[in-house]
Amino acid sequence: MNDQLTTAEHRLLWALVASGGEGFNDDLGAAKKPRESLKRARLIEVEKRVRPSRSKRKMKVTFLRLTDAGWARCNEDMAWHKPRGRAERFLHALLQRLKVLFERQNGVASLADFIVTSAPETVSSSAPPTGNKVPPNTNLDARIRAACLELGGGREAVRVRLADLRKRLADVPADELTAGARELSRRGELTLYPLDDPRQITPDDEAAAIRSSTDVPQHILYYGGIPS
Numbered sequence: 001m002n003d004q005l006t007t008a009e010h011r012l013l014w015a016l017v018a019s020g021g022e023g024f025n026d027d028l029g030a031a032k033k034p035r036e037s038l039k040r041a042r043l044i045e046v047e048k049r050v051r052p053s054r055s056k057r058k059m060k061v062t063f064l065r066l067t068d069a070g071w072a073r074c075n076e077d078m079a080w081h082k083p084r085g086r087a088e089r090f091l092h093a094l095l096q097r098l099k100v101l102f103e104r105q106n107g108v109a110s111l112a113d114f115i116v117t118s119a120p121e122t123v124s125s126s127a128p129p130t131g132n133k134v135p136p137n138t139n140l141d142a143r144i145r146a147a148c149l150e151l152g153g154g155r156e157a158v159r160v161r162l163a164d165l166r167k168r169l170a171d172v173p174a175d176e177l178t179a180g181a182r183e184l185s186r187r188g189e190l191t192l193y194p195l196d197d198p199r200q201i202t203p204d205d206e207a208a209a210i211r212s213s214t215d216v217p218q219h220i221l222y223y224g225g226i227p228s
Contacts, residue, residue, distance in 0.1 A: 004010055005073075005077075005081070006037070007081050007082050008031060008033070008034040008036065009034040009038055009213075010077075010081045011034075011081075012028065012031075012034050012035065012038060012044075012141060013043065013044075013066070013070060013073065013074055014074065014080070014084060015028045015029070015030070016028065016044065016064060016065075016066045016070070017066070017074055017111065017115060020115060021065060021066045021071070021112070021115065022062060022063065022064060022066065023060070023063070024049070024051060024061055024063055025061065025063065025064055026061065026062075026065075027063035027139065028063060028064060030062075030085060031089065035062075035064065038070070038159050041069075042067055042069055043066070043067060043069055043070035043073055044064050044065060044066055044067060044070055045064070045065045045066075045067055046062060046063070047062075047064075048060040048061065048062060049063040054108050055162040067148050068154055068155065069154060071111065071112045071146075071149065071154065072149070072153070072154025072155075073100065073154075074111055075111040075112070075150070075154070077094065078095045078098060078099035079092055079095055079096060080092035088212060098111075098114075110141075112146040112149065116191070117203055131132065139188055140172065140176070140177075140180045141170070141180065141183075141184060141189075143169060143190075144165070144177070144180055144181065144184060145191075146221060147165055147168040147169055148160050148165065148190070148221070148223035148224075149223070150168065151164050151165065151168060152223070156222075156223055156224030157222055157223070157224055158222070158223075159220050159221075160220060160222070160223065161205060161208070161216070161220050162181075162192075162208040162209060162210060162218070162219055162220060162221060163202070163204040163205050163207070163208035163219070165177070165181075165208075165221070166208045178210050180211060181221065182210065183222075185221075186216070189223070189224070190221050190223045191192070191221060191222045192210055192212070192218040192220070192221050193218055193219070193220050193221065193222070194209075194216055194217055194218050194219055194220075195219040196218060201219060204205075205219040206219075217225050
């Protein structure tokens with residue numbers, strides 16, 4: 001696949017963005033050629049998932065998901081290629097303005113962060129809790145992940161300073177972000193580490209550090225694994 005996307009490939013990526021980063025192939029109206037091209041370029045993942053049909057039969061159908069590289073590509077190329085008609089020209093202008101907004105504001109770190117935090121609620125807030133278990137804060141988890149990817153240039157297993165993460169998610173209370181990072185660490189989704197060289201530790205690093213169970217300050221993290 002060339003670095004330049006075709007119009008069909010570009011629009012499929014943005015259809016996934018509008019769907020929250022994933023969706024069934026039929027709902028997205030994805031044709032085989034752009035889908036397979038984006039898959040080869042590792043901008044999307046393609047798998048088979050069970051989807052109940054109207055006849056209540058379980059059927060395996062094609063399901064698509066944006067990869068980290070796919071999110072990063074859309075974040076960098078926030079435009080609507082070859083807009084046709086007035087509506088698409090307005091959409092192109094809106095995307096250009098959103099790109100400027102993301103670049104200027106710390107509260108909205110990236111396109112992925114915006115999509116995750118703006119998702120409509122699917123469950124009524126008045127619904128009674130089920131059991132005594134507290135559900136995971138999937139919204140915060142996703143925001144931490146999106147911010148780490150943005151700070152890591154769209155790649156996993158890149159060193160991220162906790163001070164930078166806290167600045168990127170400045171609207172999240174410090175203790176809430178600490179608890180969220182600890183939970184992701186417990187689940188093995190990220191790894192917290194101290195900075196061993198005291199010369200590298202700034203006052204911001206000290207203030208942002210998360211204490212380990214043995215009271216060791218941890219100043220950096222790797223999301224999605226540690227580079228070999």
